[in-house]
Amino acid sequence: MKTLDRYVLRRFFQFLIFALLASVVIFITVDSTEQLDKFIDAKAPYHVVLRYYYLYLPYIIYLTLPVSVLLATLFSVGGLVYRNELTAMQSAGYSLWRILFLLLMVAVPLSGATLLFGESVVPAANHERKVLYRTEVKKAQTSTSTRQGRLYIQVSPTEFLKMESYNADQRTGERISLHMFADGRLERRVTADRLHYNKDHWVLERVQIRSFANGTVTVASLDSMPRQDLSITPDDLARVNVEPEELNYIDLRNMVERLKVSGVRAGKWIVDLAFKISQPFATVIIVLFGVPFAAFRRRGGLVLGFGLSLLVCFVYFGFMQVGKIIGYHGTIGPELAAWAGNIVFGFLGIVLVIRVPK
Numbered sequence: 597m598k599t600l601d602r603y604v605l606r607r608f609f610q611f612l613i614f615a616l617l618a619s620v621v622i623f624i625t626v627d628s629t630e631q632l633d634k635f636i637d638a639k640a641p642y643h644v645v646l647r648y649y650y651l652y653l654p655y656i657i658y659l660t661l662p663v664s665v666l667l668a669t670l671f672s673v674g675g676l677v678y679r680n681e682l683t684a685m686q687s688a689g690y691s692l693w694r695i696l697f698l699l700l701m702v703a704v705p706l707s708g709a710t711l712l713f714g715e716s717v718v719p720a721a722n723h724e725r726k727v728l729y730r731t732e733v734k735k736a737q738t739s740t741s742t743r744q745g746r747l748y749i750q751v752s753p754t755e756f757l758k759m760e761s762y763n764a765d766q767r768t769g770e771r772i773s774l775h776m777f778a779d780g781r782l783e784r785r786v787t788a789d790r791l792h793y794n795k796d797h798w799v800l801e802r803v804q805i806r807s808f809a810n811g812t813v814t815v816a817s818l819d820s821m822p823r824q825d826l827s828i829t830p831d832d833l834a835r836v837n838v839e840p841e842e843l844n845y846i847d848l849r850n851m852v853e854r855l856k857v858s859g860v861r862a863g864k865w866i867v868d869l870a871f872k873i874s875q876p877f878a879t880v881i882i883v884l885f886g887v888p889f890a891a892f893r894r895r896g897g898l899v900l901g902f903g904l905s906l907l908v909c910f911v912y913f914g915f916m917q918v919g920k921i922i923g924y925h926g927t928i929g930p931e932l933a934a935w936a937g938n939i940v941f942g943f944l945g946i947v948l949v950i951r952v953p954k
Contacts, residue, residue, distance in 0.1 A: 600690050601698055607675065608699060612668035619660035624649055638733045648732075651725035654718045655841060661710055662878040663909050669699060669886030670905040677891060692952065696887045703883040710876035715844040723842040751828050754778065759791070767793035767830045772800060782808055788821070797824040840868035848872065863930065867923035870934030875916075881938045882912070885945030888952040915940055 628649070635645055673695065676682040686692070747759040747769070760771035774786040784807045788800035800821040807814045840848055852865045889908065915937035923933025932939075
């Protein structure tokens with residue numbers, strides 16, 4: 597490795613560490629401002645608050661790493677331009693291609709490391725953080741993680757359960773739907789106002805049974821309906837349907853497949869699943885865009901460079917968030933929603949690479 601290679605990499609990692617630290621400080625400051633009243637109302641001890649944000653750190657780093665890489669790229673290469681070091685390097689035969697190739701060689705393994713980090717450390721830390729928040733701040737007596745209280749689960753090869761809310765302490769559920777399929781067609785639908793666990797089996801209360809056969813629908817009503825054949829236990833229900841950030845790619849994909857089979861709209865989850873891949877890969881796209889963009893700016897001082905860098909970061913982050921929101925609403929496909937920011941910045945990066953003086 598050449599001396600200039602080490603110099604460029606050293607400057608890049610210095611700015612990367614600074615950008616990560618700044619992002620973490622800003623993120624925690626903003627979040628703590630919003631959560632402060634909740635911590636005070638709950639009289640949460642200092643060690644609980646500190647542990648909460650300690651567990652938050654992996655997710656913050658995972659979220660802000662693409663923007664931090666963009667800032668590091670713009671500041672490091674932009675600094676070379678501002679101090680005329682890039683001109684001196686080019687005069688010595690050290691081209692911009694070399695810098696781009698060098699930083700891409702850093703971005704590729706960094707992208708892979710981010711993917712592994714997001715699949716191993718982040719989900720476990722997020723789950724423990726949310727459990728801590730529920731038990732210590734909200735004073736809940738259970739560590740159940742649910743998404744807006746709803747549960748969706750496959751209880752047999754042909755039967756799927758939907759539950760609007762579930763109380764793990766009392767082992768009761770509200771507004772139950774059981775869908776039973778045969779040969780890919782809905783054969784029977786059972787709805788109940790309430791479900792509870794009685795010793796070793798479930799009991800449905802205030803039940804309506806709709807059977808579909810030969811184009812006709814028959815309806816029956818029952819006060820209660822024992823279901824000894826349901827294989828799920830209260831502990832099983834207490835573990836399903838956590839937030840997407842608490843799941844790794846495989847678990848989230850299994851969740852999406854279960855929702856699809858049960859006929860539940862899984863658009864939001866599919867978007868989050870696509871983001872599991874697009875977000876780590878963004879580091880490569882950002883370097884491809886950031887190096888030629890920073891090299892284009894030959895005039896202006898540090899203040900202008902800092903302002904442009906922040907503007908680009910806001911635009912990139914805006915593309916990612918807008919794409920996610922639009923994807924949630926189903927306006928565009930989940931894959932396009934997750935990759936919109938990468939596609940736009942990747943295209944701009946290729947254009948800049950072609951046009952920038954080497």
